[in-house]
Amino acid sequence: MNPPVEIGLTHYLSLGAVMFVCGAVCMATKRNAIGILMGVELVLNGANINFVAFAAFNPAFDIEGQVFALFVIVLAAAEAAVALAIVLNFYNNHMTVDVDTAEELKG
Amino acid sequence: MMEFQAFLFYFVAILTGLCAIAVVVTQNIVRSAAWLMFALAGTSVIFFLLGADFVAATQLIVYVGGTLVLVVFGVMLTAQGPFISMKTGAVEWAMSTLVGLLLVGVLIGTIVRDPTWKDLPKPKPTEANQSFNSVALGESLLGVEEATPEARLTGTFDPRTAPRRTRMAYLLPFEIVSVHLLVVLIGAAYLARAKRRRGATP
Amino acid sequence: MPPLGLIIAVVSVVALLTFVAASAVFLIWVERKVAGRIQDRLGPTRVGGKFGWLQTIADGMKLLVKEDIIPGSADQFLFRLGPYIAFCGAFVAFIALPFGNGVVALDMNIAIFFMLAVMSTEVFGIIMAGYGSGSKWSLFGGMREAAQMVSYEVPMAICVLVPVIVAGSMNLSEIARAQTGWIYQWYLFRDPFTFCAFWTYFCCATASCKRAPFDLAEAESELVAGFHTEYSGLRWSFFFMGEYGAMFAVSGIAVHLFLGGWNLGLVPFELSDQFAKWMGTASEPSMVGFVIGNAINVIVFITKGMLLVFVMIWIRWTLPRLRIDQVMMTCLKYLLPISCVLLLGVSFWHLAMPSFVLQGLRYVLATVCVLWFLWTVRQVLTAKGTPLSQGMPAWWKEAEAPGYGSLTRT
Structure with missing residues (x-):
């Protein structure tokens, strides 16, 4: 079977979906807090691919998509900084970054 | 090409x-x-x-x-350790793989079957819109009016009506994001600073 | 038949690879020669007849046939991958770097941003090498490198913004074209803020290439050789190709942003356009003239870039290394506020000052700098000293004289 030569929006959206699901599974399976952070980054990247693909294919959204993607990138950086600070704090208190040990608030 | x-x-x-x-x-x-x-x-x-x-x-x-x-x-x-790794149980793996495969199936199925974006026009060639892109992006972030075209938030582009320009720009979100970044900078520095616990023995 | 764009892409990539490799070979020789002279020795002298000019090629041959060692405790995957990523980061930046009027692999609208972005990925290769080696010295080197690079990128990018604001473009070719003409048109002399921005940028650029006095990642007096302690052979040489490539890339950015790009500064017009006009007719500019003018442009640009790299080498062998806390303090307490002030100042300066002050200051700055440069060159050329051809300086002879070291000998 020959792959279709024309690259359409569908292809980009599929790539975005794959990255999104990879990120979601990563968040579910990793026990390392930093691994979960990586999963979040993957999810945001999948969303970003969708934003930019819509921006490129739909002339009515050509600025919006890119502006949203920029905001997502910047906010992801902020989120990573705060999350890492929390992880470091957690490590200082528990000497591990295994999220399963964070159960002090369990009722 | x-x-x-x-x-x-x-x-x-x-x-x-x-x-x-x-x-x-x-x-x-x-x-x-x-x-x-x-x-x-x-x-x-x-x-x-x-x-x-x-x-x-x-x-x-x-x-x-x-x-x-x-x-x-x-x-x-x-x-x-020198190279840390944390194992995940086999059951958890099986569950998440199953859910992940289901999710990717649903998503790609939706993408392929939905006809709304089948008839979208091809993207403009890169050389033509390259200079336009970053300039217009900057203008819309600066809040220059008429930098961003109007669009309905749902649905897709209707080729019969050319995109009109409106008074929509992203100066306020841009400012909010920059203040947010400042807050994050301070917050992260506060959270991660080395605390000396009183009476703590190593 | 492959499409034309593909052929152009392949040709430019091959040309750039050749340039990066050849300039690395040349610069390593220059580094050894300059180091030798600064430390009162000769540097390489034998290989290739005079001046040891084949030394680097001989070294390269040696590295090629050396055993490729991977330590037993290393993470093989990261260890193998590190050098290539470090090299890629430096090399890909050259795609957007113009060498002359239109002599550029890809004339990007955001060329300067692209170059900074690609060069910022170089650090990841070094972290991977440092972590993957499985050695504490390498790990320390990688950690220091990570902290240093992430910090120094910020003032560097802000300093880059200063001429970008002045030119109103992130396209390096356009920034260079805006500086066409006499030497006072260079952004270095435009106003006090761009003048200071050049020195701040150069400082940050030196740090981001991890050159001394900021070479904490490979501080050989503390960390054996830092992140490349465990490397040998070809992989090791990739780190050095990357380092010298990055040095030329940041120098090229500095040349474009502050030092007039490919413009000579001694003629009031752009060489390639003017030659094309002279050799052709008014309606049809001559292609030959354009090529000749551009050849001069490329030579001028490469000479300027190499001069800046020479200054980096000179600094490395003159200044002692800083401590890691001093490196971070220099960045966060001094360079960052300075660059922010420069960014604000350059935005307000031209609104606040009357035009005769602006023009006058520009001429004064340019004249003073050129005169100072010429005076320095004259001082260097007429410096008194014993030429090496006349044998050792006097104090060496004294040291060799009988009885001078007799206490230690007996």
Whole structure:
């Protein structure tokens, strides 16, 4: 079977979906807090691919998509900084970054 | 030329997807950070292919050069053994793989079956909209009026009506994001600072 | 038949690879020669007849046939990958770097941003090498590198913004074209803020290439050789290709942003356009003239870039290394506020000052700098000293004289 030569929006959206699901599974399976952070980054990247693909294919959204993607990138950086600070704090208190040990608030 | 573009897309997209899967599968956290770097760099190449140069370069400088370095830094600060890995149980693996496959099936099924974006026009060639992109992007962030076209938030572009320009711009979100970044800077520095616990014995 | 764009892409990539490799070979020789002279020795002299000019090629041959060692405790995957990523980061930046009027692999609209972005990925290769080596020295080197690079990128990018604001463009070719003409048109002399921005940028650029006095990642007096302690052979040489490539890339950015790009500064016009006009007719510019003018442009650009790299080498062998806390303090307490002030100042300066002050200051700055440069060159050329051809300086002879070291000998 020959792959279709024309690259359409569908292809980009599929790539975005794959990255999104990879990120979601990563968040579910990793026990390392930093691994979960990586999963979040993957999810945001999948969303970003969708934003930019819509921006490129739909002339009515050509600025919006890119502006949203920029905001997502910047906010992801902020989120990573705060999350890492929390992880470091957690490590200082528990000497591990295994999220399963964070159960002090369990009722 | 179109064939070459298609080849390039398939090449980069498949590599990016494989790297994203490798991030999940790898047990060693630094290795999976390396795979994540490739996935993010591949995403930025995808952005270049889509003609969004500015977003692609931002992706590289912020994600790969900044965030990811920070993440690896965090890994090194919290590592106990030389190469740390935390195992996940087989049942958890099976469950999440199943759910993941279902999710990707649903998503791709929706994408392929939905007819709304089947008849979208092809993207403009990169050379033509390249200069337009970053200038218009800057204008819309600066709050220059008429920088951004009007669009309905649902539905797709109607080729019969040319996009009209409206008074929509992104100065306020831009400012909010910059204040937010400042708050994050201070907050992260406060959270991560070395605390000396009173009476704590090592 | 492959499409034309593909052929152009392959040709430019091959040309750039050749340039990066050849300039690395040349610069390593220069580094050894300059180091030798600064430390009062000769540097390489034998290989290739005079001046040891084949030394680097001989070294390269040696590295090629050396055993490729991977330590047993290393993480093989990361260890193998590190050098290539470090090299890629430096090399890909050259795609957007113009060498002359239109002599550029890809004339990007956001060229300067792209170059900074790509060069910021270089650090990841070094972290991977440092972590993957499985050695504490390498790990320390990688950690220091990560902290240093992430910090120094910020003032560097802000300094880059200063001329970008002045030119109103992130396209390096356009920034260079805006500086066409006499030497006072260079952004270095435009106003006090761009003048200071150049020195701040150069400082940050030196740090981001991890050159001394900021070479904490490979501080050989503390960390054996830092992140490349465990490397040998070809992989090791890739780190050095990357380092010298990055040095030329940041110098090229500095040349474009502050030092007039490919413009000579001694003629009031752009060489390639003017030659094309002279050798052709008014309606049809001559292609030959354009090529000749551009050849001069490329030579001028490469000479300027190499001069800046020479200054980096000179600094490395003159200044002692800083401590890591001093490196971070220099960045966060001094360079970052300075660059922010420069960014604000350059935005307000031209609104606040009357035009005769602006023009006058520009001429004064340019004249003073050129005169100072010429005076320095004259001082260097007429410096008194014993030429090496006349044998050792006097104090060496004294040391060799009998009885001078007799206490230690007996």
